[in-house]
Amino acid sequence: MTATPRDTPTADDLRPLPYRLRWRPEGIFPGAHPGRGEGAEGEFRRHVSLLRQPDPRRIDLRVSLRDPYGELHVRQFAPRRAVPVAMLVDLSGSMRFGAAVAGPVAELGALLALSAVRSGDNFALFGCDDGVNEAASLPLSRRRGLEAEVRERLMAARPRGAGAAGLFEASGRLPGRRSLVFLVSDFLMPAGEIERLLDALWRHDVVPVVLRDGALEEDLPRWGLIELGDLETGAARLVFMRPALRARWLRAARARQAALAGLFARRGLRPVTLKDALDTDALAQRLMEG
């Protein structure tokens, strides 16, 4: 019940989050999630006749002896299966803003890795810039201490390049069976590209994690000059902040968020917003909802 893990260096400030799936995973690996079909182990479901399930090892003698018709009963179980969990991190230049990758994203990655390992699931990390960045990636694994490795790799990652080519490549390298995929990005690419990416991830249960930063929204200054350079293209612009422009800016930001929310809603995806810092409570609630 209170299995406080002591085996990882960051275990003290990380508590694994439970998560639930709305679907039944396939596969044969035993795990924590209710699986599909009948199994030989797991939660007891019912007794069936030996003729229906010819598995003499599971014959329940007590129930068979109690049966006036002398039929042999076999115990049936609901299987529990493991599900692969993958985290796709957009490491294009735009993610450099505010050191989000080294901060909340690394935190989220460690938390998800720990949660997956504790649930008996495999966890894979894909850092994606122009292609899949192997230095920021980890293959499917459930070894102990994975969360520290994930955190380390994400903190060392330097976002660079432009575009989402790496995400497309990573989507091709995901397991062939349905997996739980966390897609971490600021989703500042064109809507068409997001759609294509989600199309490429059609097989999987995708949880979009939308990165936002308050510095570009509520915390914008009212007056003053700011020189801003696009982290991907390098184009620089001087912005003369004033209340009217700030209002226009916030309106545009809200419109963009609404458009993104609409895009996700059309595909039945419920995004998680990662704004400024990782809100563990909100994430836990979202994951428990399935």
Next chain:
Amino acid sequence: MNAAGAVWEGLTRGWGVDHPAVLALLLLAVLPLLATPFRRRGIAAASLIPDDPLSRLLGAGLRLAGIVAMVALVLGLAGLHRREQSVEREGTGAHLVLLLDRSSSMDNSFAGRAPTGDQESKSAAAKRLLAEFVARRPHDRIAVAAFSTSPMPVLPLTDHHEVVDAAIDAIDRPGLAFTDVGRGLALAFSSFADDTDEASRAVLLVSDGAALIDRRVQEALRDAAARTPLHLYWLFLRTRGAQGIYDVPASGDDSAQANPERHLHLFLQSLGLPYRAFEATSPEAVAQAISEIDRQETRPIRYAERIPRRDLARPAFLIAALAVALLLAAKLAERQLRPAGRRLAGATPLPAADLRRAA
């Protein structure tokens, strides 16, 4: 190469710098195009920023201010100046030769005595009135010549009125004995020899007497008068009691030796030049005569006005200071974005749950 040099010469004719080597620093003027005074903040995508013409204008303006500041500083350091120039202008005036009699009789008063008390000598009166005359005619080119025993060139034709003033100032120095009008006139005529301007030319002869003109000198003068069209004015400062130029003496006495003034007048009339003689017996009469000459000699003249060298380093530094102040104000108005990315979540961790049960 020659053409380029000519173009460069044309561009820089009016302008100059003290230290041309410093101009190499003008290359620095491209710096504001490469960098701005602001710390550039990254932003995830430029499309997040709403399009804003005012910001674009301000950005371009600040870049321009940077370039202006740099250029103005370098020009100021190089010592930019406008060279001394002469500008050709139209005015009214004439080319004038003042031919002054320096004979000792000029030092007497109009009464023919050494001046006493409030009396004014003829030369002093001439000096005062001529100085006023010259001051009234700022666009004239004036030459000064004097004669007594022999002609003395004092000044060639010049625009520098201070020099002319000084020359006029000197005519009341004590003079010499004789009066050689003929060679004086020849000298005055020769002053125009290399004067090719189309301005009206005039010779103003100021004397209080005359003398016989040598026949050969007369021939030379007729010759010069034929070659050099000019106006001739004779301001005759007549001593009281002396013979006037219009006085026709009794018959038999009308010789050049006896009446040199009258015969000089006749000779000048015979030169075929526009000629006027003024006979003045008092300073007031001299003033009248001079104002009459002033009125006559008002033909349009082209004259060169000198504009002295003007140092532009100070205005250049002023412009640079303004531009730098603008940049400084912009820099002080700079704000920054404070991304909250690095701040870690301070959320309380969930109580550890049995994962299998929760699932």
